[in-house]
Amino acid sequence: MNIQLYDTTLRDGAQREGISFSVADKVKIARKLDELGIHFIEGGWPGSNPKDTEFFHRMQSVSLSNSTLVAFGSTRRALTQAEDDLNLRDLLEAKTKVVTLVGKGSAEQVVKILKTSLDENLAMIADSTRYLKSEGKTVFFDAEHFFDGYEADTQYALDTIKAAAQAGADCVVLCDTNGGTMPSEIGEIVKVAMKSGVPLGIHTHNDMELAVANTLAAVQAGATQVQGTINGYGERCGNANLCSIIPALKLKNGIDCVSLEQLTKLTEVSRYVSEIANLPPDSHLPYVGASAFGHKAGMHISAMVKAEESYQHIDPSLVGNSRRLLVSELSGLSTIVYKAKEYGLDFASRTAQAKEVLKQIKNLESQGFKYDNAEASFELLLRRAQPEYHPPFELVDFMVVVERHRRLPTTSSEVTLSEAMVKVRVGEDIYHTAAEGNGPVNALDEALRKALLQFYPDLAVVKLIDYKVRILEESEGTEARVRVLIESSDGEQEWHTVGSSTNIIEASWIALADSMEYWLQRKATTVYRDQSSGIRRKNG
């Protein structure tokens, strides 16, 4: 059995409250979905807003290995020609191989919402499909409100499928738009719809906590395209969660929708998307959550030791996750020795030192630092523990001032000013300087850079390319701890650093300083290596 996985995180998923993807975010997610082996990636609704139009333009220069990009839009307006429809023209201009057309699959919706005739709706579906097919597109038709429509007027709902199928649609996707249909109904209705002969897809929402079950019921009844989103993101209670559907299809139903190797990326993809969405990862998500294979109860843990499968329905490594015994700290010592070796450091023969670093890490983690997304900071921790390490600079002081003055009574002339002063020591020299910025962190960044460039002019190539803030313990209000994650690049490589504090300026300061120290020490090491091997670097 062949199942097509169709991801709509970038369109329907982005309807979730709080999500607002930039074009760059969308490109990053598309690349990640490609790695996972998703067959179709719905990128957005071209023409509906400038961001989506820009995304499709940007994607023309991105090549995907496994995925096909899809543009989404509605059928032509009532009583017009498909050829003249602006929306259909925008769809063509997105230059994707596949287009998904959304239209009404319910008589009531046609009359109440579209306010047009039932026949005109069928013509809108057929014309739009035929026109896009004539332009060489693969066309999927999303029959919105199909299941409610089927309950109220079965024949008309089936007629909408027929209209799309006869016009050449490659797949008709049955939508449970308000998420109110039960799995047994879904199964029965899909079986009837299968008689149309056109391949069917399923698009469900989680308003009853049944979106995954409804999707699996539709597949069991013959649907071959599955639409959903990463982490089940979507408006209201979310869309069908591909992170639960994919392993169910692959591991429980034995359907070869992704390879076993691709399946191991599932947890990583889930966390990556939540990171980009700037939503805390839900640790209780099936398969991919940090708690999905976590065991707390004493009874269970002793049973776990006796028989792993007692409280685990699958081997967590199949989806790239891992078991977590919550009772005891698992020794991270071997991890440290292993990672140190990767960096060319020897901790195997320095166990006391490794233990010291482990203690330091545990302590920092309890203060909100987190290293799984900030390996450069982690590497620096290990390097600093080596007695022969000499830091390329030392931060002495900083001060940041943010000031807003209003010239009364002309209340409109408000100016907010941000300035930073830094003092940096390199060897025996101390450099004291200041800079302005459009915010306090930016001012600090500018001042630190200005100081360090005096000693290390090459540092000019280092740019900050991403800056993220996460509030830890949100219930603490403005007193909460924050974690800052910074991504930097020198045009060749990217690296990530972390800082944490109750003070966002200090957390940013730590992550900024780590970023620059990381690059400087790596460069020093490289130069040293190059010299010892007799090779001279251009920028040495």
Added chain:
Amino acid sequence: MNIQLYDTTLRDGAQREGISFSVADKVKIARKLDELGIHFIEGGWPGSNPKDTEFFHRMQSVSLSNSTLVAFGSTRRALTQAEDDLNLRDLLEAKTKVVTLVGKGSAEQVVKILKTSLDENLAMIADSTRYLKSEGKTVFFDAEHFFDGYEADTQYALDTIKAAAQAGADCVVLCDTNGGTMPSEIGEIVKVAMKSGVPLGIHTHNDMELAVANTLAAVQAGATQVQGTINGYGERCGNANLCSIIPALKLKNGIDCVSLEQLTKLTEVSRYVSEIANLPPDSHLPYVGASAFGHKAGMHISAMVKAEESYQHIDPSLVGNSRRLLVSELSGLSTIVYKAKEYGLDFASRTAQAKEVLKQIKNLESQGFKYDNAEASFELLLRRAQPEYHPPFELVDFMVVVERHRRLPTTSSEVTLSEAMVKVRVGEDIYHTAAEGNGPVNALDEALRKALLQFYPDLAVVKLIDYKVRILEESEGTEARVRVLIESSDGEQEWHTVGSSTNIIEASWIALADSMEYWLQRKATTVYRDQSSGIRRKNG
């Protein structure tokens, strides 16, 4: 059809990471479950820890109207007498009418985990049940690992049911302990187990996001007792969520498990339990989440006005929830007029004003403001557009200083200091003050509060309960715009405000000021209304 609702929030639910109920918490939750009309409340495992023992003791003086309290514990140990078993004695001492016994429903578990004979396990089930029945208890038997056991050794799994039934168990509860069984299997297996003649229950876990579907499949196959937890709390991915199961049974299957009046308490119960568990309520929960009936996309809002049911599978008031139209970049003039009416403002007859506000919103949104999660800021925008609006205070200036000094050469004594100065005008008075904080935003919050309390001492009840930061356009690095969202509470109500700027301090400042202005203007309005109706408020 009669369905018994069995809640295990206080036992299995408490296994969720991060939950730790006190005895008082458990009593409160039990009272609330009673209001909802839950038939059986599993209170804990007496004897397993002092808290659970104390809870059952305390509950002897609490009278419940609808619910029956249940004590939970395991069958007797292998090769002992039921009469001498300490665990069974603890169960009797809990003095509940009903006892739930847990035992192994899987041959593999008996051999691998209990390390006893298959026959001895059957004897343990039968003896323990018979003994508790002889003591006058109603006895439910939880057949742990039943579904996995059935797959591996069908006959033995069925024998465990028979052992309990013949010993007089009033219900045998089939457990999908590791959450790995699919709905279709659950349905088939329950049908076979029904032949035993004893009433059956179902206990599922959410490891595949199918716990609700599995529960409903078991009910369809004949199970009459449903076990679950409020909000689906439970270890790993949680237990079956009663907040989704109850409305599905009542509204979709037409099963009279609670009254319509009890059903309207569902949302309140969900939030109450999350409050006591000290977990942020999940706004995306089906039926009871704050977003469950929230509508964001512009297309949907215009459709909503035309036909409510388009994007709502039930009337939210049935479960005590309400519809929420989210103000977003996609919405237009009709939303503004509609929302204004909700706030008691008339924009319908002031179209030019409404258009002006819409323009202002679009402009603010392009600067990073976003109102779908910050309705209080939105309401203030509309109020400020009324010519008769007088703001309760006006912000004049602020200054924030963050400073870190290091006493060289003792590099260890680092102190980071955050201070804020604010100037506020109320009427003709200007108040100028300053405060410290553990970070710059906290310092600003403290200083603003200090200034306003001079004029409005009642403001002391307002607390910040959540503070979120989101970086917009992350690729801009430290120059990026940030959006700050603040949730505030006066102990009775919560409200949300937003600020946006490239400067995190300024963004926080805007959201903080909105929070306080919102509360002050609402209070003023309330006082005014009360006075005009001749009622005097205590704190007026």
